[in-house]
Amino acid sequence: MKDIIRVKCLLSSDVETLLNQQIKKEAHSSAIYLSMASWCNRNGYDFSADYFFKQAEEERQHQLKIYKYVLDMGGTSISPDITNIKLEYNSFREVFEDALDQEISVTQSLKNIAARCQKEQDFITLEFLNWFFREQREEEFKARRALELFEVIGEEGTGRWQIDKHVGQIVYSSEA
Amino acid sequence: MQQTVSLPKINFTEVFSTKNGAIYQSDSEGCWYIDFAGKLARFDYRNLLKLKKAVYQIDIEDLLLNSDKSADLEIIFICACDHCYVLSLLQIIKLKDLLQGTFTMLELNHIIFDRLHRIIS
Ligand SMILES: [Fe+2]
Ligand SMILES: [Fe+2]
Numbered sequence: 527m528k529d530i531i532r533v534k535c536l537l538s539s540d541v542e543t544l545l546n547q548q549i550k551k552e553a554h555s556s557a558i559y560l561s562m563a564s565w566c567n568r569n570g571y572d573f574s575a576d577y578f579f580k581q582a583e584e585e586r587q588h589q590l591k592i593y594k595y596v597l598d599m600g601g602t603s604i605s606p607d608i609t610n611i612k613l614e615y616n617s618f619r620e621v622f623e624d625a626l627d628q629e630i631s632v633t634q635s636l637k638n639i640a641a642r643c644q645k646e647q648d649f650i651t652l653e654f655l656n657w658f659f660r661e662q663r664e665e666e667f668k669a670r671r672a673l674e675l676f677e678v679i680g681e682e683g684t685g686r687w688q689i690d691k692h693v694g695q696i697v698y699s700s701e702a
Numbered sequence: 703m704q705q706t707v708s709l710p711k712i713n714f715t716e717v718f719s720t721k722n723g724a725i726y727q728s729d730s731e732g733c734w735y736i737d738f739a740g741k742l743a744r745f746d747y748r749n750l751l752k753l754k755k756a757v758y759q760i761d762i763e764d765l766l767l768n769s770d771k772s773a774d775l776e777i778i779f780i781c782a783c784d785h786c787y788v789l790s791l792l793q794i795i796k797l798k799d800l801l802q803g804t805f806t807m808l809e810l811n812h813i814i815f816d817r818l819h820r821i822i823s
Contacts, residue, residue, distance in 0.1 A: 527715045527717070527727055527729065527811055528727070528729045528732070529808075529811055529812050529815040530727070530729075530732055530733075530747060531747065531808055531812065532812050532815065532816075533732075534747045602751075
């Protein structure tokens with residue numbers, strides 16, 4: 527008896543499901559960043575707004591990357607619906623705290639997929655995920671550095687104005 | 703699983719059967735035939751997965767507990783597929799049983815292919 531399902535699709539149904547969940551997670555991240563950009567803009571933090579617009583765009587690209595991978599491997603990618611996006615933040619700092627939390631949870635969920643791939647020896651998806659792990663290094667670094675500005679510069683006086691100006695200048699330059 | 707039934711023209715391999723129905727695979731056509739609820743229906747790869755999803759999604763417990771549901775019938779309609787099933791609760795349970803057995807056998811067949819045929823040859 528032929529192994530028809532494997533001929534049609536490289537992904538196991540479990541890995542396919544996890545990748546679709548990740549597609550949703552990236553779309554969710556993108557929507558959150560877009561909302562943060564809105565909040566920052568409305569409250570006069572122009573550089574941070576730009577920073578979050580860029581982040582939103584990046585998350586959208588992450589979503590598409592997985593979306594196309596699932597299709598290329600013969601699977602079914604599902605366009606997610608995203609709801610419940612926070613509109614208001616209590617403070618400038620809270621925006622960056624949420625951003626870091628979001629990145630940490632993305633890293634965690636990618637680790638979970640990789641663990642599954644390892645278990646079923648899906649080295650192809652595992653190798654695909656490597657790009658995302660590299661990306662998470664940068665994403666977490668930037669989010670953490672941004673939050674640290676609040677400690678380094680301090681929020682008193684023109685602090686928040688200074689912080690906003692520096693957010694756009696954070697770069698991750700590790701070659702390792 | 704390896705018992706082959708010869709019908710005119712097409713060769714079927716029985717994947718899984720219960721006393722309520724059976725699912726056969728046709729290697730030459732690359733599809734499956736489901737013998738259930740008094741009919742033999744052909745499913746290709748996409749439609750078989752859609753059927754699986756549709757059946758697995760039905761909340762059997764909810765149907766059992768919800769006595770105010772007027773009809774005890776569920777319609778399983780699959781987009782872009784010629785077949786649809788109108789099933790009673792009991793039949794849904796039986797179909798789910800049949801599908802679960804089938805996918806377990808297909809998974810087993812896949813493992814055998816990966817571990818045996820694909821490595822040696
Ligand atoms: Fe991302
Ligand atoms: Fe990110």
